[in-house]
Amino acid sequence: MNYLKLIRMYFKLGILNELEYRANFYVQIFQTMLGLLVALGGLSVIFGHTETLNGWVSSELLAVVGVYFLIGGSIRLVIQPSMARFMEDVRMGTLDFTLIKPEDAQFLISIRQIQIWKIVDVFVGLGVMGIALAQLGASIGLGQALNFMIALLAGSAIVYSFWLILATCSFWFVRIDNILVIFESMYEAGRWPVGIYPGWLQFTLTFLVPIAFAVTVPAEAMTGRLTPTTILGAVALAAAMLTISRLFWRTGIRHYSGASA
DSSP: OHHHHHHHHHHHHHHHHHHTTTHHHHHHHHHHHHHHHHHHHHHHHHHTTOSOBTTBOHHHHHHHHHHHHHHHHHIIIIIHHHHHHHHHHHHHTTTHHHHTSSSOHHHHHHHSOOOGGGHHHHHHHHHHHHHHHHHHTOOOOHHHHHHHHHHHHHHHHHHHHHHHHHHHGGGTSSOOHHHHHHHHHHHGGGGSOGGGSOHHHHHIIIIISOHIIIIIHHHHHHTTOOOHHHHHHHHHHHHHHHHHHHHHHHHHHHTOOOTTO
């Protein structure tokens, strides 16, 4: 219950902070709509020349776009700003103020900075997914919905763990912001199913930068393309990544020298 109260409190603070600059809301809507138009324009160009792309029809790729916006919005809503704030605190030596609090420090640094207007991307993603399902004429059964939720949670856990590991490197390296920028750039590849890329890039987007598990796998679950082996692999990788990121975080904390050191 304490964790839920903390999440609610940080969301409230995020709303209050953003309300000071309400123009940001309209800027965010413009950016989201522009990104959506680019994504839909790409689909229109592709399917103006072919009926399928590596076995995916247009409605299924629309579902991929929806998941892409949903996960991307979630990252930019909480994970990215929180990790950026965490790395800044490490550089400035002000992480002490978080470490002395009675709650788990990893949890606190993971939710402490919220850019509330990024939730626009989340709602757009949900809307696009709904349109995709309507075009597919699909009524999601209990099993398919469960697979989608498991895949979505596993993908989110993998992406969070990946970001945490990268951010924790700031205990040893002065500035690693460029690495996170590279991740943001590579995430753009998630607009398309990973299977359409060359083999070396599929490997990169699956195991080195886990975009496949964040976007393609949930989209496969949503469209009924997901195999039991893939869903089990996603869950196993999520559990492994959460464990590894936790251990890496604890190792990093032991190497931290803050303002009070």
